[in-house]
Amino acid sequence: MPDPYAPALPRPTEPKPYAPAELRALDRAHVWHPYGPMPGRQEPLVVESASGVRLRLAEPAEGQRELVDGMSSWWSAVHGYNHPVLNEAARGQLDRMSHVMFGGLTHEPAVRLAARLVEITPEPLQHVFLADSGSVSVEVAVKMCLQYWRSAGRPEKQRLLTWRGGYHGDTWQPMSVCDPEGGMHELWSGSLPRQVFADAPPDGFDAEPDPAYTTRLRELIARHAHEVAAVIVEPVVQGAGGMRFHSPGYLRVLREACDELDVLLVFDEIATGFGRTGELFAAGHAGVSPDVMCVGKALTGGYLTMAATLCTSRVAEGISRGEVPVLAHGPTFMANPLAAAIASASVDLLLGQDWAGEVARIGTGLRSGLAEAAELPGVADVRVLGAIGVVQLDHEVDMASATRAAVREGVWLRPFRDLVYTMPPYVTGDDDVRRICRAVCAAAREG
Numbered sequence: 001m002p003d004p005y006a007p008a009l010p011r012p013t014e015p016k017p018y019a020p021a022e023l024r025a026l027d028r029a030h031v032w033h034p035y036g037p038m039p040g041r042q043e044p045l046v047v048e049s050a051s052g053v054r055l056r057l058a059e060p061a062e063g064q065r066e067l068v069d070g071m072s073s074w075w076s077a078v079h080g081y082n083h084p085v086l087n088e089a090a091r092g093q094l095d096r097m098s099h100v101m102f103g104g105l106t107h108e109p110a111v112r113l114a115a116r117l118v119e120i121t122p123e124p125l126q127h128v129f130l131a132d133s134g135s136v137s138v139e140v141a142v143k144m145c146l147q148y149w150r151s152a153g154r155p156e157k158q159r160l161l162t163w164r165g166g167y168h169g170d171t172w173q174p175m176s177v178c179d180p181e182g183g184m185h186e187l188w189s190g191s192l193p194r195q196v197f198a199d200a201p202p203d204g205f206d207a208e209p210d211p212a213y214t215t216r217l218r219e220l221i222a223r224h225a226h227e228v229a230a231v232i233v234e235p236v237v238q239g240a241g242g243m244r245f246h247s248p249g250y251l252r253v254l255r256e257a258c259d260e261l262d263v264l265l266v267f268d269e270i271a272t273g274f275g276r277t278g279e280l281f282a283a284g285h286a287g288v289s290p291d292v293m294c295v296g297k298a299l300t301g302g303y304l305t306m307a308a309t310l311c312t313s314r315v316a317e318g319i320s321r322g323e324v325p326v327l328a329h330g331p332t333f334m335a336n337p338l339a340a341a342i343a344s345a346s347v348d349l350l351l352g353q354d355w356a357g358e359v360a361r362i363g364t365g366l367r368s369g370l371a372e373a374a375e376l377p378g379v380a381d382v383r384v385l386g387a388i389g390v391v392q393l394d395h396e397v398d399m400a401s402a403t404r405a406a407v408r409e410g411v412w413l414r415p416f417r418d419l420v421y422t423m424p425p426y427v428t429g430d431d432d433v434r435r436i437c438r439a440v441c442a443a444a445r446e447g
């Protein structure tokens with residue numbers, strides 16, 4: 001194509017960089033942060049750049065200019081920052097087009113990514129909706145399930161059933177299935193759709209499923225099956241709802257009960273997907289597959305916001321046979337080519353290496369490095385699964401002092417509630433894993 005902007009491209013002059021103090025003042029005055037008040041009460045650290053597993057700060061904090069990232073930017077940056085392969089995928093796509101609408105048009109990055117997701121997820125999942133965030137992908141999953149039953153002539157099936165302790169995002173339907181107590185959305189319990197809650201699954205990845213719990217769970221599903229469209233859960237690891245692990249056996253129980261009782265099963269793998277728990281998808285621990293599955297977070301290797309809702313042909317065809325034979329959802333930035341191109345590169349990068357070996361290596365490092373935390377006063381539990389390490393306190397963590405203690409060790413952590421936890425990028429070397437463990441212990445001691 002000829003260059004449409006030649007010859008006289010007006011270029012705005014480069015803005016003058018802010019001094020860190022100026023930047024912080026403007027941030028405080030104008031910018032919302034996650035779960036924050038306005039104006040902000042905590043001073044956020046200013047990050048200037050990031051590379052590998054390190055965040056570079058604009059000014060030293062606790063004597064540190066660089067922090068090893070123990071959070072993978074909320075589970076997403078599994079390959080680390082500024083990765084040459086992902087940068088190249090981004091640049092290549094940027095030079096072709098960063099975005100084009102998805103209504104009536106399609107493009108290779110979206111098709112390639114969708115085909116790849118179908119290939120690597122459990123076999124019955126065949127159709128892919130590319131959404132722009134995890135919460136939206138959960139909204140889409142819920143809409144699919146409700147519409148499936150409406151199309152099947154059973155519009156009364158419109159509630160959801162889940163177990164306590166979950167987290168599914170911050171928009172309306174996802175909020176309604178987050179843990180209703182002590183969670184981030186308790187304030188809204190009166191105005192959210194009222195869903196059906198089972199007790200949280202008993203703790204312990206390796207624990208045998210508790211038959212009494214299993215029976216109660218089945219009975220609850222049976223009692224509400226006439227009004228429930230779907231069971232939605234995070235498989236194996238409940239993330240932001242409390243960092244708890246449960247036996248994969250419960251997922252098999254859900255699959256059987258849902259099949260028997262005409263209820264759809266949704267797995268929210270937004271946090272667990274792409275290897276974090278030691279299986280490519282956590283459903284793999286149980287050997288079951290859901291009717292609808294959400295992935296996000298690590299999908300683009302932490303580069304851009306994108307998530308996907310996958311469903312079976314039964315669900316897709318059911319919707320399309322209905323009185324309204326379309327899925328009425330279509331975000332402006334649906335299937336964004338830039339995000340999709342990076343996502344495909346990220347998935348290829350992951351699958352082209354011994355990711356399971358790396359996750360296991362990090363898990364081993366976390367297990368040995370966090371063992372001493374169990375002896376600390378105020379620590380209630382220490383647990384590790386895949387590349388996730390959790391220290392649970394017997395009290396609410398003092399976020400400011402816990403964060404400071406970690407930063408002093410040269411590590412970035414973001415504790416919440418009674419939890420100091422880490423899920424490092426898979427490229428974190430053994431020395432840095434040890435460093436992260438020292439920081440988790442320091443944060444647990446001082447938090």
Ligand SMILES: *Cc1c(COP(=O)(O)O)cnc(C)c1O
Nearest residue numbers: 133134135167168169239270271
């Ligand atoms: C983070 C998360 C979400 C929400 O994803 P966003 O991209 O933050 O909207 C939903 N479900 C689970 C399990 C998550 O961990």
